[in-house]
Amino acid sequence: MPICQHCGHPWSRLETIKASxxxxxxxxxxxxETKQYLTPQxxxxxxxxxxxxxxxxxxxxxxxxxxxxxxxxxxTVSAAFYFFYPPTVExxxxxxxxx
Ligand SMILES: [Zn+2]
Numbered sequence: 001m002p003i004c005q006h007c008g009h010p011w012s013r014l015e016t017i018k019a020s021x022x023x024x025x026x027x028x029x030x031x032x033e034t035k036q037y038l039t040p041q042x043x044x045x046x047x048x049x050x051x052x053x054x055x056x057x058x059x060x061x062x063x064x065x066x067x068x069x070x071x072x073x074x075x076t077v078s079a080a081f082y083f084f085y086p087p088t089v090e091x092x093x094x095x096x097x098x099x
Pocket of ligand 1: 004005006007008009029030031032033034
């Protein structure tokens with residue numbers, strides 16, 4: 001689980017997911033409210049998770065699967081995101097370039 005580099009607060013799974021839904025690059029620590037950034041390696045891992053949705057949409061359209069499989073997949077992806085994404089998050093105090 002991610003740990004704030006400013007105050008050392010270990011973020012919970014739910015805090016990590018809530019902080020991930022932001023438009024900017026910075027995520028706010030729920031304990032000290034300083035801005036934290038994903039490490040470049042962590043951002044790359046997050047990209048792989050976000051690719052699951054368009055890949056599935058392509059597969060369902062190619063195979064002609066219905067809405068039930070769509071909702072089952074969305075539920076599966078949401079559960080996978082909840083359980084597997086937060087442990088991959090690593091935080092840093094300063095924003096670093098991806099490459
Ligand atoms: Zn903090």
